[in-house]
Amino acid sequence: MSKLPIDVPKEKLQQVRMDMFRKVQREKRIKKRIFSVAIVSLFCLSFLFSIRVSPTIASQVAKIPGFKEIVLAVVRDKGIKDIVDNGYYEEINTTQSKNGLSLTLQGVIADNSGLVLYYDADATFDMSELYLEEVKLFQGDKEIEGGASFTNHQSNQTRFSSSVDYSYSEPFAYTSKDFKVVFFFYEKDKGNIEITIPFSLQNEIAKEKIITANRIVDVGGQKFTITQIRRSPLRTSIDIELDEANTMQILALDDIAVETENGERREGIKYGLSLGGDNRDGKFTFNLQSNYFHDSDSLKILIGAVHAVPKGEDYIEVDFGTKEVLMKPDYLDWDISVTQQGVSVAAKKWDDRMRHSFLNSAVKADGTTLEYTGSSFSDDEQYLYATEDFENYDGKAKIYINYFFNPIGKNIELNIPLQ
Known part of the structure; x- marks a missing residue:
């Protein structure tokens, strides 16, 4: 099997060697072992900043103190790789x-x-x-x-x-x-x-690069507008507004991504992108891997699926004092139980996703926010399990549904000019 091509930055390596030679002259009393580690670290840094690094070398560099986390970030996020490549x-x-x-x-x-x-x-x-x-x-x-x-x-x-x-x-x-x-x-x-x-x-x-899009997307009569695309080195942000006349509450856009003219795909930074129950004002932002350092005339926005439920039926009601579920929509087929300051959900699997935050936004009976404190997830062959935790509270609360698998549209593609 032939080895993967590696673009070795020769000028940078030469500079590293010269720097290390001068360092030896200045620090002759440094122990040989410490000096060797310094050489390896600088050598690895030159690889990290090169254009192409093989996965094998990346895995070895990740074992060296000071390199693991940034190397892992480069491997999982193309935008971070661009940041490193561009210094x-x-x-x-x-x-x-x-x-x-x-x-x-x-x-x-x-x-x-x-x-x-x-x-x-x-x-x-x-x-x-x-x-x-x-x-x-x-x-x-x-x-x-x-x-x-x-x-x-x-x-x-x-x-x-x-x-x-x-x-x-x-x-x-x-x-x-x-x-x-x-x-x-x-x-x-x-x-x-x-x-x-x-x-x-x-x-x-x-400086952030802002593209005004104003593209209206109609999915089975439910509309939303992609207002603008904002690109920075860390992320590409897509700003969306929902149509107030919609009869359904759009909860999530699955597998949203952008694709450049050469077919390179940049996906969501977080696995599974939901609109979030705390954003009921109809304005949302999706953060994707950045393509800031790539210039092109257009971008293609890809949406795997749009999930929605009937408006006004996008929440459950619970009583943390009695640990009861007081109300849930008829369509909701989850098993729900109220625990000590938490709500546990068991949902039948619909794909290979290992985790989903189902309920992470709540308001108390007096209309004030019930603070969300965290969650835990697990699964088996048939179910996804999630426990969403909130601040200490023994009263009634309305908890908004953050995600429910109910696609009203799939495989949407939109071409957005950048000029």
């Missing part, structure tokens, strides 16, 4: 330690749509009981509003790589390039561990 990924490599926990901020990607931090954690203790409870990001002295998406618990290791993802609903203004990130960990024996890492951005922030 938009910024290496930070700053370490802070406290109470036996050492945190290294390896790198960052920042644009108007969001900011992603890639970090490594090392510990002198077993981290099976270490939890990341909160992450705060500051621009200068001002905390950036909006929650961060991150994995709060890793398996019982003494080292792991992970990331923190901030997604902004409005274009973010970079009034300063000086930031600090604060990680709040908890470990049963060591208690609270707070680690602060300052960093500064060097890149010019890429």
Whole structure:
């Protein structure tokens, strides 16, 4: 079997060799083992920034400290690969330690749509009981509003790589390039561990590219409009508005993607894209893998299926005090039970999807929001299981249906000119 072609950046490798030669002259007392690791790390970084990297080499690079998370991101997201290929990924490599926990901020990607931090954690203790409870990001002295998406618990290791993802609903203004990130960990024996890492951005922030589309899509009499497409290095965002005259509540668009003129496909960043029960104002945004660094005259938007249910029948009612389901629509064939501050759903499988958030938006009897706190998922050969958890509350609540498999249209294609 012939080997996959690899585009080796010769000039970068030559520069790496020269840099390392100078480093040897300056640091002759550095132990040989540490020096060897430095060479390997720089060599791997040159591969990471090359145009083509074979999956085999990528898997080996991912094993080296400081590379795992960004390499995995490149493998699963074509937009992140473009960012690395075009030199938009910024290496930070700053370490802070406290109470036996050492945190290294390896790198960052920042644009108007969001900011992603890639970090490594090392510990002198077993981290099976270490939890990341909160992450705060500051621009200068001002905390950036909006929650961060991150994995709060890793398996019982003494080292792991992970990331923190901030997604902004409005274009973010970079009034300063000086930031600090604060990680709040908890470990049963060591208690609270707070680690602060300052960093500064060097890149010019890429400007968002906005295409006005205004394309009306009619699916069985139910209409929605693709108003605009916004492209940034981290994501391609598709803004959608639902027609107020619709008789059905559109819940989800399955397998939405964009395709360039050469047939390259960019899919959703999250598996399964639903409109969300908390967006009943009829305006939604879908975030897809970015094609920011590719210029073309048009884009094709692909939608695998549109799912909808009768308007006004898109919720269930429960009583957390008595743990009862008070009302559910006649069409809803799920088995539903109310648990302690949660609602559990068993839904018959309709495809190979392993998880779906079915109910993640709720309001209390007085009309105020019942805060969503998280979910867990599992499946077997016949059913998908999900438990959606909410804040402590012992009253009645209306919980909106986030996803229900009921396609009213399939395999939709739309050509959008970009000029």
